[in-house]
Amino acid sequence: MMEIQRHRLVLITPPFQGHLTPMLHLATVLHSKGFSITVAHAHFNSPDPSNHPNFCFLPLFYGLSDTHISSKNVVDITATLNTRCVSPIKEALIDQIEKANINHEKIACVIYDGLMYSIDSVARELKLPNIVLRTTSATNFLTYHTFLQRQSSGWLPLQDSMSLDLVPELEPLRFKDLPMFNSCDIQKQIAKTVAVRPSLGVICNTVNCLEEESLYRLHQVYKVSFFPIGPLHMIAEEDSSSSSFVEEDYSCIGWLKKQPKQSVLYVSLGSIASWEEKELTEVACGLANSKQKFLWVIRPGTISDVSEWLESLCKDVRVAIAERGCIVKWAPQGEVLADEAVGGFWSHCGWNSTLESLCEGVPMMCQPHFGDQRVNARLLSHVWKVGLEWSNVMERNEIEVAVRRLMVNSEGKEMRQKALKLKNEIKIAVKDGSSYDALNRLVKSILSMNL
Numbered sequence: 001m002m003e004i005q006r007h008r009l010v011l012i013t014p015p016f017q018g019h020l021t022p023m024l025h026l027a028t029v030l031h032s033k034g035f036s037i038t039v040a041h042a043h044f045n046s047p048d049p050s051n052h053p054n055f056c057f058l059p060l061f062y063g064l065s066d067t068h069i070s071s072k073n074v075v076d077i078t079a080t081l082n083t084r085c086v087s088p089i090k091e092a093l094i095d096q097i098e099k100a101n102i103n104h105e106k107i108a109c110v111i112y113d114g115l116m117y118s119i120d121s122v123a124r125e126l127k128l129p130n131i132v133l134r135t136t137s138a139t140n141f142l143t144y145h146t147f148l149q150r151q152s153s154g155w156l157p158l159q160d161s162m163s164l165d166l167v168p169e170l171e172p173l174r175f176k177d178l179p180m181f182n183s184c185d186i187q188k189q190i191a192k193t194v195a196v197r198p199s200l201g202v203i204c205n206t207v208n209c210l211e212e213e214s215l216y217r218l219h220q221v222y223k224v225s226f227f228p229i230g231p232l233h234m235i236a237e238e239d240s241s242s243s244s245f246v247e248e249d250y251s252c253i254g255w256l257k258k259q260p261k262q263s264v265l266y267v268s269l270g271s272i273a274s275w276e277e278k279e280l281t282e283v284a285c286g287l288a289n290s291k292q293k294f295l296w297v298i299r300p301g302t303i304s305d306v307s308e309w310l311e312s313l314c315k316d317v318r319v320a321i322a323e324r325g326c327i328v329k330w331a332p333q334g335e336v337l338a339d340e341a342v343g344g345f346w347s348h349c350g351w352n353s354t355l356e357s358l359c360e361g362v363p364m365m366c367q368p369h370f371g372d373q374r375v376n377a378r379l380l381s382h383v384w385k386v387g388l389e390w391s392n393v394m395e396r397n398e399i400e401v402a403v404r405r406l407m408v409n410s411e412g413k414e415m416r417q418k419a420l421k422l423k424n425e426i427k428i429a430v431k432d433g434s435s436y437d438a439l440n441r442l443v444k445s446i447l448s449m450n451l
């Protein structure tokens with residue numbers, strides 16, 4: 001134990017909610033294994049150091065601002081981040097190495113988010129052992145390899161981007177489920193992401209029982225170690241602190257406590273995706289007509305004035321929202337999904353939301369918006385069979401039918417049973433199964449590089 005304490009890990013995360021949260025959970029887990037922790041992060045969208053008194057935090061100017069982030073152009077943001085973060089991170093790492101020497105510590109490993117592929121060369125140059133944390137599903141990562149293989153044989157992704165045909169190498173994914181590979185910028189980023197060869201391997205926030213085949217195939221093609229130690233929020237059980245950028249509104253938990261078991265549909269599109277005002281109105285009418293209870297997250301900035309918009313809705317809908325609904329700006333999602341009043345989750349299928357729902361046995365209504373979300377939605381509906389694939393037509397009647405299919409019909413009940421079974425399997429994997437073993441393997445691997 002004494003010897004492990006002298007090993008410091010530097011974890012580097014981008015300024016996105018869905019990336020920072022799993023990185024902090026990983027930090028908590030590795031701290032519990034005896035490592036000292038430094039978390040490097042952007043100077044905005046920062047974690048709250050008082051929630052983690054045992055960690056050192058290193059705010060850095062990555063060359064991005066929160067206005068970049070609000071542009072929602074993920075490809076452009078990623079490209080800018082990777083160009084501009086290199087020199088501040090290199091300087092910070094050199095400084096960390098010097099400080100570690102003074103404190104009789106050693107930088108045992110740099111762990112960086114997979115989105116920040118340009119750190120690969122920095123870690124190599126400084127001769128630091130390094131690991132990538134992938135915060136999306138293993139299957140999503142596999143689609144990158146398939147894309148590159150197909151591209152080298154002349155495949156034109158644009159032609160197939162709406163095709164319902166199955167991708168032979170990735171069944172049951174269809175071409176239309178793949179992340180959009182049709183811009184040169186995305187293609188370049190994918191090539192760079194796949195080219196990264198972290199010396200110690202890749203940590204995946206996933207569980208063997210969910211993605212065994214994808215993990216096996218990734219290992220075959222990538223030829224580095226994979227550590228599927230997820231779900232990180234579950235394995236970091238001692239970390240109950242919040243890493244939310246927006247203040248969580250706990251009043252919804254009080255509201256949930258007054259609702260019957262499995263009666264509430266939780267509606268949230270995560271931290272980036274959103275509906276336009278016209279779509280919000282269809283959602284409000286569809287939810288009202290479904291006669292189901294609902295807890296709905298409408299993030300600040302989604303529309304200019306939520307109260308004004310609510311006032312503009314017809315009387316019946318306003319009454320239904322007042323009687324059966326609860327609207328908040330940001331929810332404590334972990335606690336919401338764990339509450340027994342919640343019977344379903346209408347989600348954009350971000351990977352964190354997907355894992356959080358699976359861990360609580362809550363079936364989902366899948367409405368992917370972009371990126372890996374389509375892959376996750378397909379896994380939910382066609383592999384684990386705990387997610388409802390609906391038309392995604394943002395029209396009140398379609399929404400009403402879909403909500404009732406999930407919350408009332410036998411279809412929803414079957415999905416709930418399957419979700420509860422998966423919840424148990426995940427629990428076992430974390431307690432003393434595959435995730436537990438992978439974590440021990442990871443710790444050994446870091447230590448063996450530093451003997």
Ligand code: UDP
Nearest residue numbers: 018270271272297330331333350351352353
């Ligand atoms: N989240 C939350 N409260 C909300 C909405 C989302 O705490 O009201 C959290 C959610 O628990 C998850 C993260 O924000 O951990 C969203 O990550 P995800 O990968 O699902 O989607 P992204 O925001 O990256 O698209």
